[in-house]
Amino acid sequence: MSETWDDGPVAALRRIAFLLERSRADTYKVQAFRKAAAAVLPLSEDEVRARAEAGTLKELPGVGASTAAVIADAVAGRVPERLAKLEREEAGPLVDGGTELRAALRGDLHSHSDWSDGGSPIEEMAFTAMELGHEYLVLTDHSPRLTVANGLSAARLTKQLGVVDAVNQHLRQQGGEEGFTLLKGIEVDILDDGGLDQSEELLDRLDVRVASVHSKLKMEPEAMTRRMIAAVRNPRTNVLGHCTGRMVMGSRGTRDQSRFDARAVFEACAEHGTAVEINARPERRDPPGELIDLALELGCLFSIDSDSHAPGQLDFLIYGCARAEEHHVPADRIVNTWPRERLLDWATPTRSDH
Ligand SMILES: [Zn+2]
Ligand SMILES: [Zn+2]
Numbered sequence: 001m002s003e004t005w006d007d008g009p010v011a012a013l014r015r016i017a018f019l020l021e022r023s024r025a026d027t028y029k030v031q032a033f034r035k036a037a038a039a040v041l042p043l044s045e046d047e048v049r050a051r052a053e054a055g056t057l058k059e060l061p062g063v064g065a066s067t068a069a070v071i072a073d074a075v076a077g078r079v080p081e082r083l084a085k086l087e088r089e090e091a092g093p094l095v096d097g098g099t100e101l102r103a104a105l106r107g108d109l110h111s112h113s114d115w116s117d118g119g120s121p122i123e124e125m126a127f128t129a130m131e132l133g134h135e136y137l138v139l140t141d142h143s144p145r146l147t148v149a150n151g152l153s154a155a156r157l158t159k160q161l162g163v164v165d166a167v168n169q170h171l172r173q174q175g176g177e178e179g180f181t182l183l184k185g186i187e188v189d190i191l192d193d194g195g196l197d198q199s200e201e202l203l204d205r206l207d208v209r210v211a212s213v214h215s216k217l218k219m220e221p222e223a224m225t226r227r228m229i230a231a232v233r234n235p236r237t238n239v240l241g242h243c244t245g246r247m248v249m250g251s252r253g254t255r256d257q258s259r260f261d262a263r264a265v266f267e268a269c270a271e272h273g274t275a276v277e278i279n280a281r282p283e284r285r286d287p288p289g290e291l292i293d294l295a296l297e298l299g300c301l302f303s304i305d306s307d308s309h310a311p312g313q314l315d316f317l318i319y320g321c322a323r324a325e326e327h328h329v330p331a332d333r334i335v336n337t338w339p340r341e342r343l344l345d346w347a348t349p350t351r352s353d354h
Helices: 008-022 027-040 045-054 065-075 081-090 099-104 122-131 154-173 200-204 221-233 262-272 289-297 311-326 340-347
Strands: 136-139 181-189 208-212 275-279 302-305
Touching: 008 027, 008 065, 008 081, 008 311, 027 065, 045 065, 065 081, 099 311, 122 136, 122 154, 122 181, 122 311, 154 181, 154 200, 208 340, 221 262, 262 275, 262 289, 275 311, 289 302, 289 311, 302 311
Parallel strands: 136 181, 181 208, 275 302
Antiparallel strands: none
16 A cells, blocks of 8 residues: 655655654654754755665765655655554544643643754744644743753843744745744743742743743742742743642653642732643643642633643643543633733733732
8 A cells, every 4th residue: 555645755754753752752763853854855856856766865964764765755755654654553642532622722832942952943843833723832941040951041042032033934924824923932940939030121021931840849848839929929920830840750750749838829820810831741740630620719720731842742732631621621711722912911921910
């Protein structure tokens, strides 16, 4: 059985990478396909075909035996074997349920590029989000203190804002997909005293700010509660990211949730209009179910975020949607079901009365 393939080698390699990332394959397995796509992208179709026929694809930097086979098939108009297998085995639903809420989501407020600890360039994240039908994606690379994740200094973040403008301009010039916008954001570390790890001036230039605890997760409950409340009361904080910090599975092992007075923290979230993130990453499943119930009862807003570190992980949103549905979170309480204008309005830090 050989079906035809009309979309060329780059699309075939990108689709393979997407499906691998979505099925949580190790990054190193995926990188080969993304690197090969980048190597082929600037070449003309004729040149790729000539190389396929001459057997010289592997001379291209980043192209190996398996990626050369994919390219050769695609350029000859055949569905590459590797792709056909992945479409058969990995393209189905990731989880039962969540489809209704997923259809209501217009975007994603938490994602990383290779500027911090993500695996792909900004434009690849944006393209993939667009292909998934998002109206917006907020790019939220890490803040300076998180050096293990290559957090962005003020200078690098300033530079990134210019790149986001350029990507948006480029997407608009490509035409067609009118309506998609890459939004400016940050996943800013919540410092020990509850302060945010970036200057107010820079935070004010962003569209959306996710604030998360990444250090001293084992702090005493009282100090942790004070720390988190200070962060969610900050008018610049829009979303409280993965609030317990727990890890329920995955290559980094498991980690207990941090201890804090969840009722007090969520009351502060409700009072200040800060959304409680339902982090969709399967290894996080954060907050735990009973805390989703509590936040719901206390009147909190929510955001369902992929926290993706690779394009294929943008599809993880469905995991969060399934959990939100299970806990009966109404769509209107989830800020990323809102139209972009309403979202941006909510996220603008002018609420000094709060
Ligand atoms: Zn985080
Ligand atoms: Zn993150």
